[in-house]
Structures are given as structure tokens and as C-alpha cells.
Amino acid sequence: MRVYFDYNATTPLAPEVAEAVARATQDLFGNASSIHYFGQQAKAALDEARSAVAALIHGDPSEVVFTGGGTESDNFAIRGAAEAAEVSGRRHLVASTIEHEAVLNTLKALARRGWRTALVPVDQSGVASPDQLRTAMADDTSIVSVMHANNEIGTIQPIAELSAIAHERGALMHTDAVQSAGKIPVDVRALGVDLLSLSAHKFNGPKGAGALWIKRGTRLQPILTGGKHERNRRAGTENVPAIVGMGVAARLAIAKMSGEAMRVRALRDRLEEGILRAVPGTAVNGARAARVPNTTNISFDRVEAESLLIALDLEGVAVSTGSACSSGTLEPSHVLRAMGLPAHRTQNSLRFSLGMFSTEEEVDHVIEVLPRLVEKLRGLTRKTVTA
């Protein structure tokens, strides 16, 4: 039995999406910028996808710009806002300590080019506090970027409150909603943000398609320059099949969200409680209440997460840890570290993330194999082999 519990890394395509992508790949080869029939066909498909994506986040289709994925959307939001505000003398950027690398490394890159940056810490439950954001703000902060839901622990951030603070100081508010869209309701107006990043492959869409929602009137400098695609905001011929797939995935997510969220939450809770019961020395990392319904992050005392991940994979169970470094080996999670967890716990934690095709049978299988694997690894750390 192969079990895939790594939906926060990426999701399998929904069958309807796979079909739509295949059809678009065959039939919609036209360049959406072309005036003729073939171009019009492609353009119409893009427009439908744009409406679908806008509906997923309660935005207007004209505010949706398609990108190559979540990382590009984050880069576009931060670099675009930073460069647009530079002329008015704003040279300060703020993000939280638990952002995805797409945000953190973009800030670092801009810091090397003279921008000042500040990171808002999170508390032990993995939530950024509005008070801390107030302290981090400067008079010339151009943009605040705080993710909607964290990829490693699933905690949901108080975006609406944070947006209000950013706006008080005249800064733009961006949220990376890559891990929340499709899992929980996302409403750009309720969140009060100016910019919001999406990625199709996190909600059963294809890889290589994403979007940045840009609130009407927001001043943003394009980061990809060229032709007049996407209303002059993102140059480059649109990846029509992938965007079509993103649209279908968005429609599916809207239709199924409430039922799926309940079903997946029940599975996640069953898994979490099962593991806590079956394996001694385990604890959940992060707030258990304010989380996306599919994610749990669990520490296993006296076990290296790297070893447990491999042992699980050899048993056919795919899970994940924190961030992977360039070669694919593990580094202590910057998210768990930012939450103030002790060093050993940042290296013995695994993330289980469920989704569309997860079943109760899979959950029970994992609860069954896990205690034996943990036991074995713990036994080995007690005595050294060469003694």
C-alpha cells in the first residue's frame, strides 16, 4: 500500500483537471494574444479560468494575473510593490519569520540591494501577533507580507488585523495564500489585503500555474517585462493548458470545499489522535485550533525526522519535514525554530498533510506502521552499533 500524505508539497490532479488540461493541450494551441480564431479560443479559455480563480477568492476577474506559480506570485508582489514605492522614498519591507522561502529569500535579495527589512516573530503556537507587527513597522514600509496559512504547521494568521495595521502606516498588505486557497474559504475583501498569491498545484491543479490577485488601483511594477500580456502586468505567452487546469481546479474547490474540509479534517484528527495515542513521546506542534484542516505537524521524541521519513517511505508512506536544502537533505525547520521550539524538536518533527484522495484506510495504515518504525529507530539511538 502506498500512502501519500504530503499534499502541502503538492497534490495529485483531480481527474476533471487532468482531462481539461489534456484537452486544452490538444485543442487550445493558439496564442491568446492572437487576433484570429485560434487566439480567440485560447483567450476565452483564459477568461473562464480567470473568472473561476477570482470566484475562489471572492475577487474580480480583472484583478487576477496568471503567473508561473506561487513563487513567481510572491516575487511579483514583493518586488513589484517595493519597486513601485521606491520613487516615493519607501525602502522598508516587512514579513513574518515563518514565511515560505519565496518570500524570505526575496526580502534577502532586496536587502542586498539596499532595502531595509524586518521580520515579525511568531509565538509558540506559530501565530504572528498584531502587536509585534506594529513594532516592526516603519514610516517608510512599502509592503507587509504575511502568509495566510503556514505550510509546515498549518496555522492560520490573523491577516485582517495585520492588514489594518499595514494600511494605518500607508503600506501595502500581501498574503501568500498558497496553503489556504482551496482548503478554507479565502475572501480578499474580508482579509483586507492588496495582494494575494495562489498556486494551482496545491489544490489539485497542475504545476506551473499560479496567480497574483492585485486589488484594483494597487501600484505594482511588473517584474517580467515584454509583451502586453495580462493587461501589461506579466509579459510572456500564457501557459493556456495549465491555466485552464487551474480554473477547473478552482471550480472544483469551490463546489466541494465545505464537504471536503469536514471530511479531511475528520481524517486528520483521526490520524493525529491515533499517533498521539499509539506512539509515546509525541506532541503536536503549533496551535491546534486555528489550522487548515488537512495538516498536522508532530514531534517524535528521540527520533531524527530524517530517519523516520525514510523509514516511512520504505514502508510506502510519503510524508515530509521542514524545508529541504539544495541537495534534498534536511535542515532544522526555520518555522519550528521561529516558534521557539528547542533544537531537538526542530529536527524530530514530521508533517502529515492530507487531501482529496486520502482515505480512512490509509490513516489507519499509518497509525499501524508508525509505532514499530519509531520503536526501532529509538532502540538504535540508545545503544551504538559499534560498541
Add this chain to the structure above:
Amino acid sequence: MRIVVAMSGGVDSSVAAALLAEQGHDVIGLSMQLYDQTEGQTSFGSCCSIDDLHDARRVAAAINIPHYILNFERQFDEQVVSNFVREYTSGRTPLPCAHCNSDLKFATLVERALGFGAEAVATGHYARVERDAVTGRYRLQRGVDPAKDQSYFLFSLTQHQLARAVFPVGDRPKDAVREYARLRQLPVANKPDSQEICFIPDDDYAGFVTTHAADAPRDGVIVDEHGRVLGSHAGIHRFTVGQRKGLGLTSSPNGAPMYVLALRPADQQVVVGPKSSLERTTLTASGVNWIAEEPRASIHVAAQIRHRHQAAPAAVRALGDAQAEVVFDAPQIAVTPGQAVVFYDGDVVVGGGWID
């Protein structure tokens, strides 16, 4: 049987993995990341580099086995690199590959392998190991290809470690290993052999030690056997017993070539002299590991004092406390403290230790 193969991305360990998979074993490829490569730049160089890790992954995919990269940076630094630096700064010439084998590959890596349900760890070493049906002891032997034999680097493996060790290419000549790699179309079939110590690919040991030593290496003087000062040097870690080149001496008193005879860490002296003064008939070794039964009396062996040394007839006697005394039949040139002396009976590794 489930076997972990330590895959370096080179042709030998790649073939080791392919052979075991072909024999029907449940093979898991593991590669060790030994130093930080996160920013795409490293103070070290090309071997065991990220390219090699990628090569290992490509081979694993080609032979259809799972492959993982383990982060052993901390362990490698503690077990191998710091020892390497300490040895050089204390006037000795270290043998890091032997430490890596006994303290990392057949220690930490075996431990991980057992955790994954494996029973053994295979490497691409040219050596052979087999269990003596009568005594039950594991016997370590030279690889069949004399030019490639690596048993010298494996002398410090204990019986316990040898019980878990598999060397699939040890019974083949290198040519046959390459031929097999080509036949199986492994992506590394034509990759050149690695030569240097993996973490110092530019071969600049002195520079490496200078950057990594806890205390800055100190200058000192070069003296002859009678204590006469002949010149100065920028740190004893730049020298090895037996070295002739790079002494920076314009001429020796009598015009004969000068060799490094000894390094004196206490007063940072490099002692030089004529080749004849390099000859030694006896040596003592510490940290001795007996792979065969520890002998009660003096035994006759062929003792090898460097990787590229022709093992020479000698009598070896255990002194207790993991020490041994070696008396060669004929004088040997450049007995180098820090290197290993390995005792052979024909192709069989009887044991070995670290030269004092």
C-alpha cells in the same frame, strides 16, 4: 536481504549497487552529504560535491532503487575533518579515509541502515570480506585488483563492523567494473576516478589546515640532525616525513638531497637529513585493531606503512593496550607518524594500527 549501499556518485559504488540489485537484493541507496553546500558554493570542492550526489541519484533511478541523501555534516566534521586538522598540526600525517570508514560509514551509516530494516551496508571498496566457517570470524582480504586494493583503508573495522560489511566489487578488477558499468549503461560509466582526499580536491592540505586549525599555525625553523638551523618554515603542518620537495632550502651542507626526517610539534621544528637517515627498522603502533585473533607471540607478517607501499616482511608483537611493535627484516624508508601500518598474511588483513 535488505542492503544499504553507500553511494558516492562514483563508478565503484554505483556498480556495487547495480550488482546487488541484479542479485535480487532489496537495495537502498544512501548518499552522505558531508559538508554544507546550501549556497551552491563550498569551501571544499568537487568530489562528494552536489554533482556527485546528483550522479548517485541518477544511477539509483537507472537501476530502479530508492535513494536518499543523509546530512552527515556534523558527524563528518567531528569524526574526520577535525581529526585531520589536529593530526597535521601535531606533526603527524593523517589518513582521513580510514577514519571515515570505521567512524562514519561503518558506524553512523550502519546505525541508520539498521533503522531502515537493512542487515548490511555495502560500499564500492576494493576489498573482500568473508566469514570463516570454522572460527566464525570475519576475514578481510585485499581486493583482487592489486592496483586498486583498498584494504589498507579498512584495517580499523572491527569484527562487529565487518559482519555488516559487503564489498561487491572487491572480487573484480577495475576494468571489469567499468565494463559492467558501460554494459548496464550507468550514467557514471566513464566518470574519472577520484584521486584526492574528497574534502580537499585542490590538494592544498596546508591551506586547508591553516583555515581550519583552532590556533593559527606557527612559524618555526628547519634544522639538521645535529640541531643546526638551516632555514625557516611557515608551520609544521606543511610537512610530511619523507618529503623532499618544497623545503625551501637553497642547498644542503654537502650537496646531497635533504628529506624531512621528523616533525617536532613542541618546538615547531622540522628536522631534515639525508635519505639514509630516513631508514627505520622498527616502529610502534597505537589503536591497534586485530581482525584475525590477536597473536600471543610475535608473528611474521608483511607490513604496509602507506597506501602505495609494497608490504615488507616484518615481525609484529602485540604489546597490550592496543599497541604493537613492528620489526622489519630490512630497513624501510619514511615511517610516517599518523599513517597506518597494516599487517598482511598474503592477501589477508591480520590487523593494523596507527604509527606512533
